[in-house]
Amino acid sequence: MANLMEKLKTWARVNSPWAIHFNSGSCNGCDIEILATLTPRYDVERFGIKLQGSPRHADVLICTGPVSLQARDRLVRIYEQMPEPKFVIAVGSCGISGGVFQGCYNVVGDISEVIPVNVYVPGCPPRPEAIIYGVVQLLKSLQE
Amino acid sequence: MENTKAPEKFIVAIGPQHPALKEPGHFEFTVDGEIVTNATARLGFVHRGMEKGTEDRNYVQDLYLMERVCGICSHVHAMAFALGVEKLAGVQAPPRAQAIRELIGELERIHSHLLWLGVAAHEGGFDTLFMYTWRDRETVMELLEILTGNRVNYSANVIGGVKIDVNKDQKDALKYGMDFLEERTKHYMKVVTEDETFLGRTRNIGLMTKEQAELLGAVGPTARASGVERDVRVDSPYAGYDMFPVKLVTEPAGDLEARFVVRINELYESYRLVRKIVSKLPDGELTVKVPRRIPEGETISRVEAPRGELFYFMRSNGTDKPDRIKVRTPSLCNWASVLTLAVGHKLADMPMILAGIDPCFSCNDRMVTINRGNDTQVWSWEDLRKYGIAYYK
Amino acid sequence: MPTTKKIKVTSADILANAHKALQPWTLSETTPEENRLDITVDASNIKNCVQALMDVKWGYLSAITALDRAEFETAEGTTERTPVKGKGNLEILYHFCSGPVVTTLRVALDYQKAEIDTICDIIPSATLYEREAAELLGIDFKGTPNTEHLLLPDDWPTGVYPLRKTFTGLSKKQKLGNKEK
Numbered sequence: 187m188a189n190l191m192e193k194l195k196t197w198a199r200v201n202s203p204w205a206i207h208f209n210s211g212s213c214n215g216c217d218i219e220i221l222a223t224l225t226p227r228y229d230v231e232r233f234g235i236k237l238q239g240s241p242r243h244a245d246v247l248i249c250t251g252p253v254s255l256q257a258r259d260r261l262v263r264i265y266e267q268m269p270e271p272k273f274v275i276a277v278g279s280c281g282i283s284g285g286v287f288q289g290c291y292n293v294v295g296d297i298s299e300v301i302p303v304n305v306y307v308p309g310c311p312p313r314p315e316a317i318i319y320g321v322v323q324l325l326k327s328l329q330e
Numbered sequence: 331m332e333n334t335k336a337p338e339k340f341i342v343a344i345g346p347q348h349p350a351l352k353e354p355g356h357f358e359f360t361v362d363g364e365i366v367t368n369a370t371a372r373l374g375f376v377h378r379g380m381e382k383g384t385e386d387r388n389y390v391q392d393l394y395l396m397e398r399v400c401g402i403c404s405h406v407h408a409m410a411f412a413l414g415v416e417k418l419a420g421v422q423a424p425p426r427a428q429a430i431r432e433l434i435g436e437l438e439r440i441h442s443h444l445l446w447l448g449v450a451a452h453e454g455g456f457d458t459l460f461m462y463t464w465r466d467r468e469t470v471m472e473l474l475e476i477l478t479g480n481r482v483n484y485s486a487n488v489i490g491g492v493k494i495d496v497n498k499d500q501k502d503a504l505k506y507g508m509d510f511l512e513e514r515t516k517h518y519m520k521v522v523t524e525d526e527t528f529l530g531r532t533r534n535i536g537l538m539t540k541e542q543a544e545l546l547g548a549v550g551p552t553a554r555a556s557g558v559e560r561d562v563r564v565d566s567p568y569a570g571y572d573m574f575p576v577k578l579v580t581e582p583a584g585d586l587e588a589r590f591v592v593r594i595n596e597l598y599e600s601y602r603l604v605r606k607i608v609s610k611l612p613d614g615e616l617t618v619k620v621p622r623r624i625p626e627g628e629t630i631s632r633v634e635a636p637r638g639e640l641f642y643f644m645r646s647n648g649t650d651k652p653d654r655i656k657v658r659t660p661s662l663c664n665w666a667s668v669l670t671l672a673v674g675h676k677l678a679d680m681p682m683i684l685a686g687i688d689p690c691f692s693c694n695d696r697m698v699t700i701n702r703g704n705d706t707q708v709w710s711w712e713d714l715r716k717y718g719i720a721y722y723k
Numbered sequence: 724m725p726t727t728k729k730i731k732v733t734s735a736d737i738l739a740n741a742h743k744a745l746q747p748w749t750l751s752e753t754t755p756e757e758n759r760l761d762i763t764v765d766a767s768n769i770k771n772c773v774q775a776l777m778d779v780k781w782g783y784l785s786a787i788t789a790l791d792r793a794e795f796e797t798a799e800g801t802t803e804r805t806p807v808k809g810k811g812n813l814e815i816l817y818h819f820c821s822g823p824v825v826t827t828l829r830v831a832l833d834y835q836k837a838e839i840d841t842i843c844d845i846i847p848s849a850t851l852y853e854r855e856a857a858e859l860l861g862i863d864f865k866g867t868p869n870t871e872h873l874l875l876p877d878d879w880p881t882g883v884y885p886l887r888k889t890f891t892g893l894s895k896k897q898k899l900g901n902k903e904k
Contacts, residue, residue: 209375209376210375211375211376211377211378212376212401213376213398213399213400213401213404214400214401214402215398215401215402215404215482215483216401217401218401218402218445218482219481219482221464222464222468225461225464225465225468226461226465227465227468239710239712251376252378254374254375254376254377254378254876255876255878255879255898255900256374256375256377256875256876256877257375258876258898258899258900259900285398286394286395286398287378287379287380287383287395287398289383289386289892290378290379290380290382290383291379291382291383291885291890291892291893292377292378292379292874292875292876292885293378293379293898294898294899299895299899300899310398310483311401311482311483313481370869370871371851371873372871372872372873373873373874374872374873374874374875374876377874377875379885381859381886382885382886382890417756544780544783545777545783545846545847545848546846546847546848547783547784547785547846547848549785560783565822565823566758566822566823627755628755629756630756630759630818630825630827632785632820632825639785639820641785641786641818643786643788643816643818645790654788654790654791656786656788658785658786658788658852662851662852663785663848665851666847666848666849666850666851666852667848670847670848
């Protein structure tokens with residue numbers, strides 16, 4: 187019985203994940219490309235992924251930026267409020283290593299220093315197609 | 331989330347974050363009934379420590395760093411920086427390069443104004459307009475990609491000139507693109523100046539007089555919408571603006587509607603400039619040689635970003651790394667003016683007034699603190715936006 | 724529609740107006756670049772200078788730059804530069820713009836006694852610039868209406884001014900909030 191519930195949950199998650207977006211201090215380059223994925227030309231919603239505002243209803247956290255010290259605790263809090271199972275997509279080079287800001291005094295850099303990350307989408311910023319590819323990769327990995 | 335209106339207190343069930351957690355309020359408004367009596371801001375979510383970072387990187391690396399102060403206006407930052415270094419080095423980039431800098435600068439202005447038009451419309455609840463403007467904006471993103479290879483962070487500047495050129499096919503694409511966008515922009519102007527619901531949220535709201543704008547040091551379209559004749563491209567031409575001058579666009583009214591009208595009129599000017607530059611691009615080199623070590627000195631580099639005057643103060647010390655780079659973004663100027671201005675206006679008008687200065691929207695998740703008598707509440711930006719829309723229904 | 728006769732004002736006129744307004748308090752004056760006027764004044768006169776410019780409606784306050792004018796020594800055989808203790812000073816630059824001209828009021832301050840009057844009672848919007856200079860370089864603006872951090876996080880260590888040349892960064896542990904992950 188538990189196995190069947192697991193399968194159903196995975197199916198629901200794979201086919202219609204709810205995502206929340208958080209900017210941890212990025213220059214906005216990645217954020218506007220994420221927003222562009224919502225517009226008719228890229229239309230990420232046709233994959234079933236829905237961007238909404240509450241961490242309590244989110245399966246996926248899409249995070250941009252190199253984690254400024256001011257945003258750090260907020261990021262942790264948002265991650266903690268998400269129900270299990272939860273996944274994190276780090277969009278942009280900043281989330282990998284700090285990008286160009288590596289070493290600057292007010293950034294942590296790698297998002298995984300603060301919360302676990304499942305998928306990194308490199309680019310400065312990555313194109314909307316690349317962002318959607320990252321999301322699809324996550325969905326595929328959930329099926330396995 | 332529910333809103334229940336009681337005669338004196340406004341009770342709001344807080345959104346996702348627990349009210350007991352001390353949230354650093356991004357904006358803080360104190361209200362007396364409906365009217366704002368004090369407004370302050372607490373920026374810092376996007377503070378990365380870049381000015382200090384420039385001191386550890388050489389000038390070439392710093393060019394790539396400064397491009398990323400803001401993803402929406404990266405070209406003007408790189409251009410201001412490159413122009414400053416060139417002044418310190420005592421060189422001038424060749425005319426073709428300066429004209430291409432202006433070309434990319436105007437294309438950036440177009441993308442930024444269209445982006446803002448959509449975002450500001452969204453703040454007021456006009457989501458169809460948001461979708462249309464962002465769809466049309468894809469045209470200019472494509473043009474920028476055809477020219478530079480990237481949709482965002484075009485990286486066209488090098489210290490000493492530009493690294494991209496413009497060929498005949500690109501020129502044709504630009505001309506075609508400008509014609510398309512100009513036609514679409516006529517439609518936006520109509521909505522902004524004739525749609526009743528839109529005017530209900532913009533006409534006579536957020537008034538800033540010419541005197542206030544001058545005293546508070548407002549810059550860019552925000553100042554020009556109050557009749558202030560202030561535009562760095564006109565006052566102190568740089569890059570290609572000597573060869574291809576821009577016409578100053580102002581509106582006297584000083585309200586939100588004027589801020590929309592000014593930016594749309596600036597779009598028309600940008601379309602005109604792009605066409606002009608494309609048809610009369612000067613021949614010649616794309617770069618001039620610049621030494622690795624920059625002689626000691628200080629310079630000020632001012633350019634007109636889409637949001638207003640961008641101010642760079644740069645100090646060199648004879649090495650290949652700068653001593654100090656100070657960046658004053660136009661949004662900082664306009665925050666200062668709008669926070670002073672907010673006093674006396676209705677809380678429901680705050681989302682549109684704040685959007686009206688075209689702030690660099692750093693977090694979609696901005697938090698707002700509302701102080702009402704002895705009662706303090708923390709709202710999300712989304713709550714404030716919805717409050718404004720509901721108020722005017 | 725009323726027409727106003729536009730008198731063509733040259734940048735030389737604009738420069739001359741600034742020079743004239745600030746004459747009483749000018750300690751020294753240079754024109755480092757075309758259309759730029761740098762005027763060094765004493766900290767005690769800052770309000771007088773700003774008021775003088777506002778009285779003749781000379782432009783607008785565009786930015787306030789705070790500088791650390793440390794003196795450096797280079798370790799032998801390397802290119803490593805370190806600030807020399809006891810030498811150097813802080814400097815605040817108030818940049819006013821009018822048309823193409825930038826007039827900068829320059830004030831030198833001691834590291835140990837880095838204080839100056841606020842100009843917020845004359846120009847209310849200066850509060851954001853003063854807050855920034857205060858937290859990044861440790862300058863005390865006497866009477867400024869808001870001393871909260873503008874850019875630095877709430878838990879930033881007190882007394883640490885990141886734009887001073889002596890600051891070389893936080894440790895990773897400090898950046899993660901002094902918590903073990």
